[in-house]
Amino acid sequence: MAPTATKPVRIVVAKVGLDGHDRGVKVVARALRDAGYEVIYTGLRQTPEMVVDAALQEDAQVIGLSIHSGAHMTLFPAVVDELKRRDATDIVVFGGGIIPDDDIAALKKRGVAEIFTPGTPLQDIVDWLRKRFPDEKS
């Protein structure tokens, strides 16, 4: 592979909230890694502050959030707000989990770039990232 000047896209994936359902987040993390992204999985029960800390420390361009407990309307915007507070709004936030359709528009309005719901092909997530970061290496 030819050396490239661009940095690989780094993605912090995190489980926010109290639920421990990590099947989805682990499958997505593996798929993104297989697609060539650098993936850092934080583990369970991350507060919005912890997620942003991890993203800054890891120099990530993307944060992927997973939740199954129904607290997405509180916790996803809280991550976006924490990024604003830390002056890091260049970091793109996307999410997934048990999220009703009606909530997706509201979350996007609050600054979440994309929501992937159950049944989404993994390739769709990869395609979305490629479109979002066309010039970067993955």
Add this chain to the structure above:
Amino acid sequence: MKVRARDAKEVWREEFEAGPARQDGLETSTISGIPLKPLYTSDDLPGRPEELPGQFPYTRGIHPSGYRGRLWTMRQFSGFATAEETNRRYKYLLANGQTGLSVAFDMPTLMGQDSDAPTSRGEVGHCGVAIDSLADMETLFDGIPLGDITTSMTINSPAAILLCMYIAVAEKQGVPASRLGGTLQNDILKEFIAQKEFIFPPEPSMRLVVDSIEYCAKEVPKWNTISISGYHIREAGSTAAQELAFTLADGMAYVDACIERGMRIDDFASRLSFFFDAHIDFFEEIAKFRAARRIWARWMRERYGAQQERSWKLRFHTQTAGVSLTAQQPELNIARTAVEALAAVLGGTQSLHTNAMDEVLALPTDRAARIALRTQQLLAYETGVANTIDPLGGSYFIEALTDEMERQAEAYFERIEEIGGVIPAIESGFFQKEIADASFRYQQEVEQRRRIVVGVNEFTVDDEEPIEILRIDPKLESEQAARVREVRRKRDQARCANALNSLRKAAAGTDNLMPYILDAVRAYATEGEIMRSLIDVFGTYTETAVV
């Protein structure tokens, strides 16, 4: 001309191989990846004596009378919002002929936190009912005679606290603990393995489980002190054989821990109960249930030397597979659930929860919950499947698959033993890795369209019709937080502080903690306060995330 039996099979083989073969590229193995033959014959039947229901090793059921004697219990899991609202739902269910309750708690309650804790924000009342102290538990069961019903409580790390709250509410109703019947999930090992609602490290977690089993054997003898659960292991992505093996291995770990405490096997074994998933691969699930009974009976009698027959019998609850439901064309979930429920019934379950079609999106609406219950009633009363005991017993295929399940489970027991037992296997990430691998493999098969999920990767529609879902009022969180603060303000502070201090001291020693927790509960210490007292002594557990 007479054709000999052997020749007939050869003829079939030739005709099968010469015949058409579908070229759709779909897997013909079970959803767990067990290769299947196109046909099973008498050659696949094990050469063992005939088995009968109610007789060791209970492959065909634990009761000689099967569902002729008694149908399975239809026990729908419910709970949402506040204790007051859930109490109304329970009274409605009881008025409609339901005899048992099954409590779903919200995430802060499951994680031992009060509703006003900072990390509870956004979570209160969403996944179940919010319980912070005895005051909420009194509201939850207000007007419900605890001596006359049985209650199942799905709670794990803080299980001992919630059980004490239940005992304390009964005391206030004048019902002695000895009359209480119900089930506590209380299965911490599968939390470390799969659902991840752990708080303390494994050792003190096991101590609390054994404390509750030991206490209930004396004081609450009709209570099922633990429901050893494969459900969450399966939902986390395991195969059927992994669900079976890991669950029974957990069961044996609890048995070992109780024996180590000095208890006699026949004094507690019959109060151990199990909880399995009913997934969509119909025959594999039936084989799994049958194998579970046989393996458990053998281990209890032969390895642990249990003398009483009731100690050998594996009783289980089943829930249909939440993970098999799709957000796409959600009405199809009614059909999926019906097939899964049928597998549970043909596998001889003692009780059953059928999922509602909208559970992939939110907590069920009244209408969706009613259809789910009606699905069970339809199986029980319309289809005739309950009229014959173990109707698939003797089927070449089912018997062969039951044996294969047993073989795979025994192979896992050996691997777990090589690692040093269940807790070392948890700490080294063995189970977590096995499950993550299986889940990723399945997802790949779906992505590559080697497995079809109707409405998701085939037979899709462009315009999904929205369905009605249940919404939780966001005001509820601040109201519940105010309620717990009010409880803290109004109680006898000295009594509460003393109870918590005694609990902390006892936790540092070796006493059974149940009486201390009961005292703290009676003094209106909150769940979060009791958990913090224990965390002071036990510490907390963080897993190394395995991807």
